[in-house]
Amino acid sequence: MILDLDIGNTLSKWRLKDADSSEIRSRGAVWTREEWRPGADIPDLDVVEAVRISSVARAAVLDETVGLLRRRVNHVHVARSTAEALGVVNGYEEPGRLGVDRWMGALAGYQLAGGCCAVDCGSAITIDFVLPGGQHLGGFIVPGLRLMKESLKLGTRNVAIDPESEADALLEPGRRTVDAVNHGIYMAAVSAINRIYSEVCDQEGVALPMLLTGGDARVISRGVQVLHAVWPDMVYGGLEARFPLTLAERAGKMAGAPCVPEPVSLEKIRAGLAFSMLL
Numbered sequence: 648m649i650l651d652l653d654i655g656n657t658l659s660k661w662r663l664k665d666a667d668s669s670e671i672r673s674r675g676a677v678w679t680r681e682e683w684r685p686g687a688d689i690p691d692l693d694v695v696e697a698v699r700i701s702s703v704a705r706a707a708v709l710d711e712t713v714g715l716l717r718r719r720v721n722h723v724h725v726a727r728s729t730a731e732a733l734g735v736v737n738g739y740e741e742p743g744r745l746g747v748d749r750w751m752g753a754l755a756g757y758q759l760a761g762g763c764c765a766v767d768c769g770s771a772i773t774i775d776f777v778l779p780g781g782q783h784l785g786g787f788i789v790p791g792l793r794l795m796k797e798s799l800k801l802g803t804r805n806v807a808i809d810p811e812s813e814a815d816a817l818l819e820p821g822r823r824t825v826d827a828v829n830h831g832i833y834m835a836a837v838s839a840i841n842r843i844y845s846e847v848c849d850q851e852g853v854a855l856p857m858l859l860t861g862g863d864a865r866v867i868s869r870g871v872q873v874l875h876a877v878w879p880d881m882v883y884g885g886l887e888a889r890f891p892l893t894l895a896e897r898a899g900k901m902a903g904a905p906c907v908p909e910p911v912s913l914e915k916i917r918a919g920l921a922f923s924m925l926l
């Protein structure tokens with residue numbers, strides 16, 4: 648079994664992948680601030696022959712996790728943001744400073760779709776662009792839904808947006824504090840994604856396929872007008888691409904990858920942008 652780990656600022660997600668069949672056998676998540684110990688919601692390490700890790704948590708959390716795993720598992724691969732990998736050139740002035748979850752998303756998106764817009768809706772919402780030739784342009788970082796809500800301190804932090812909500816309902820004016828806040832932050836997130844996508848495609852003269860991942864991807868997906876695919880395992884896809892261990896992975900296959908969404912034409916994107924400027 649291969650253990651893939653995606654340690655974010657809120658949740659440490661894991662999945663167990665069968666190295667022979669490529670099936671995902673189990674998955675789970677624990678709060679990032681909790682230490683990893685047997686008995687917490689983590690898999691049985693006896694069946695694990697290799698671990699791959701993407702972590703943006705504090706260095707101490709990663710060190711502790713890697714230390715614990717190295718005592719039990721022979722092969723532990725820790726992803727880093729590099730200047731170049733798999734045909735993608737990192738757009739950051741200091742490539743090592745790009746969040747490694749963003750780098751994994753960019754690598755996965757490029758392997759799946761060529762040029763892409765990779766959006767990760769977690770503690771932060773990150774929007775990264777890779778051109779068809781592999782140049783990563785850099786990206787945008789916006790506070791995620793939960794962070795935006797907590798920063799308001801209006802006593803509404805415990806009332807999360809219902810992930811089953813319809814976008815239309817979330818885009819109406821709220822008539823109670825909790826709705827005004829939830830609808831406001833939702834509008835802020837989806838408008839930022841729609842606008843940033845259109846602006847960058849316009850600037851670069853290319854309509855890019857958009858891929859969405861992260862804990863809030865499903866609910867945000869309903870409000871994003873741009874055609875896109877939701878790919879919950881996008882960060883894991885980057886780990887598979889970066890550290891291919893199975894035959895299927897060496898052939899470029901990433902478990903759970905969606906069909907590539909066909910973007911609308913650049914003309915339509917530009918028309919939408921021009922229209923929104925007139926209002």
Ligand SMILES: Nc1ncnc2c1ncn2[C@@H]1O[C@H](COP(=O)(O)OP(=O)(O)O)[C@@H](O)[C@H]1O
Nearest residue numbers: 655656657658768769770771792793861862863
């Ligand atoms: N069961 C859940 N527990 C915690 N957060 C959740 C859950 N379901 C959805 N969320 C949302 O997902 C976000 C965390 O998403 P995730 O992509 O795991 O973030 P990160 O990678 O930053 O840890 C939270 O901020 C919250 O808005």
Ligand SMILES: CC(C)(COP(=O)(O)O)[C@@H](O)C(=O)NCCC(=O)O
Nearest residue numbers: 655656703744745746748769770771
């Ligand atoms: C921007 C992030 C906080 C997003 O992390 P997440 O929401 O997935 O927990 C993370 O990618 C990070 O710490 N990046 C380093 C700064 C940068 O990418 O510029």
Ligand SMILES: [K+]
Nearest residue numbers: 767769771773
């Ligand atoms: K994120």
